[in-house]
């Protein structure tokens with residue numbers, strides 16, 4: 249019977265184990281945490297955005313996003329939904345394609361997967377840190393802190409460095425490198441951004457909706473509308489996470505990164521100026537801060553006016569057209585320099601990783617070392633927010649598992 253070692257008991261490792269064992273292989277999962285699936289439990293704010301019905305290569309970044317095409321076809325949404333039903337997991341499908349377990353609890357996903365796996369005889373060794381993988385002739389040796397075992401096939405499913413508090417390591421990259429694989433530089437993604445401004449920290453805790461434009465080397469690259477939340481370090485919120493992959497990648501490559509916030513995206517610039525003029529006309533005796541309070545969060549107005557160099561106590565009737573235009577301009581395009589990301593500790597995922605150019609996307613096997621496989625986030629594939637990262641983890645894990653079990 250074929251002996252298979254899976255390094256990492258996360259989403260892709262568990263999926264691979266199930267499919268390999270169902271094909272008749274003898275499967276061992278090595279997990280250095282005290283339990284498997286910690287990221288599954290923490291995902292989607294405890295709800296697990298398990299997949300996206302609309303996933304396509306355009307939802308992924310990496311040197312070659314087309315690498316995911318075959319995997320997404322093999323594990324298309326219809327297939328995945330049937331698979332979930334077969335392990336007792338029902339899905340709640342949202343209008344925009346995001347899916348959650350019907351229970352609304354990430355725990356259900358892990359329970360269903362673990363019970364399906366337990367029926368196949370997969371051996372799960374927790375608290376077991378893999379320190380090295382070597383190959384002698386046709387056999388792989390998997391070295392842990394405790395012992396060394398030999399296998400026919402090894403799957404590196406160690407994920408990325410994102411969220412080390414959940415057990416994430418960079419070990420997969422070292423294992424791959426030792427076999428001659430190229431590792432593309434890694435960077436945090438789906439992550440908050442650090443800003444360089446006099447005032448963002450004074451607005452910490454203020455949440456609003458905005459259109460965020462990501463600007464790289466002076467050129468607008470991406471526009472996203474959604475929540476933003478000022479913080480002591482900079483800015484977070486779903487709209488920020490959505491632009492963070494490109495922002496982080498550009499920052500990593502030493503490009504100039506900034507964001508422009510449109511705080512009232514419902515109006516174009518001319519309409520916004522009209523709206524402000526109308527508000528001012530109806531309250532001419534108010535100070536400008538009070539007059540803008542019907543449009544924007546009060547704290548934001550304070551610092552926006554500071555950036556416009558207009559005193560908060562200025563009476564509305566004393567403002568000239570140039571000053572009104574300046575206010576409208578800042579509301580529509582308030583720029584902040586991005587100096588960094590909030591780091592791997594706070595990131596949901598990582599960009600970069602094992603180069604997909606040296607991995608067969610139809611089998612997940614290394615092109616360099618026969619019998620060595622990769623799946624999930626350890627590869628140079630990173631998805632958008634919305635279930636796309638699990639989507640690729642399940643898909644690549646399933647393919648690797650089926651192939652290794654053959």
Ligand SMILES: Cc1cc2nc3c(=O)[nH]c(=O)nc-3n(C[C@H](O)[C@H](O)[C@H](O)COP(=O)(O)OP(=O)(O)OC[C@H]3O[C@@H](n4cnc5c(N)ncnc54)[C@H](O)[C@@H]3O)c2cc1C
Nearest residue numbers: 256258259260280291292297378407415624625635637638
């Ligand atoms: C807070 C948070 C929320 C998220 N929410 C979502 C979401 O809702 N939807 C979505 O699609 N994605 C989400 N993600 C991303 C998603 O969790 C990952 O993309 C996915 O888990 C990747 O699966 P993987 O199997 O490649 O890696 P992982 O799930 O990270 O599994 C890797 C496993 O390998 C183990 N390991 C590492 N090194 C070793 C070693 N040397 N020896 C033994 N074991 C080792 C780790 O402990 C881990 O259990 C979220 C991530 C985080 C951090």
